[in-house]
């Protein structure tokens with residue numbers, strides 16, 4: 001569906017998810033040595049976690065990672081709706097290696113938003129660099145209000 005051509009409630013539920021936001025210029029508050037963290041990490045066996053994005057929840061909705069341990073987060077969207085994952089504070093505290101889908105990968109080291117279009121899968125490879133408990137959500141209009149949010153913990 002073309003964004004902007006839909007109608008009323010349909011528009012609300014299928015609003016544009018936008019694009020991935022991966023940046024290479026340090027945004028305020030992000031991990032300043034993210035390039036070094038990514039370069040020094042051992043990517044041979046990252047902790048692999050799969051999270052499914054459905055209408056309108058994350059499954060599972062609570063994730064736990066370990067600080068300094070590389071993660072491969074697989075985001076699966078089996079629905080016919082685009083979804084996203086955003087968490088300003090969590091993304092400030094990770095060092096992003098790449099976001100990949102299909103055969104293509106976009107290198108970090110800083111992530112502001114990841115979008116998983118309908119029917120697609122994306123992988124987010126990162127190192128949690130700080131401890132914390134964070135909330136995240138889908139920022140497509142209305143989805144968080146319908147319950148599309150979750151929690152992530154970074155522990156020792």
Ligand SMILES: [Cu+2]
Pocket residue numbers: 056082083084138139140143148
């Ligand atoms: Cu969503």
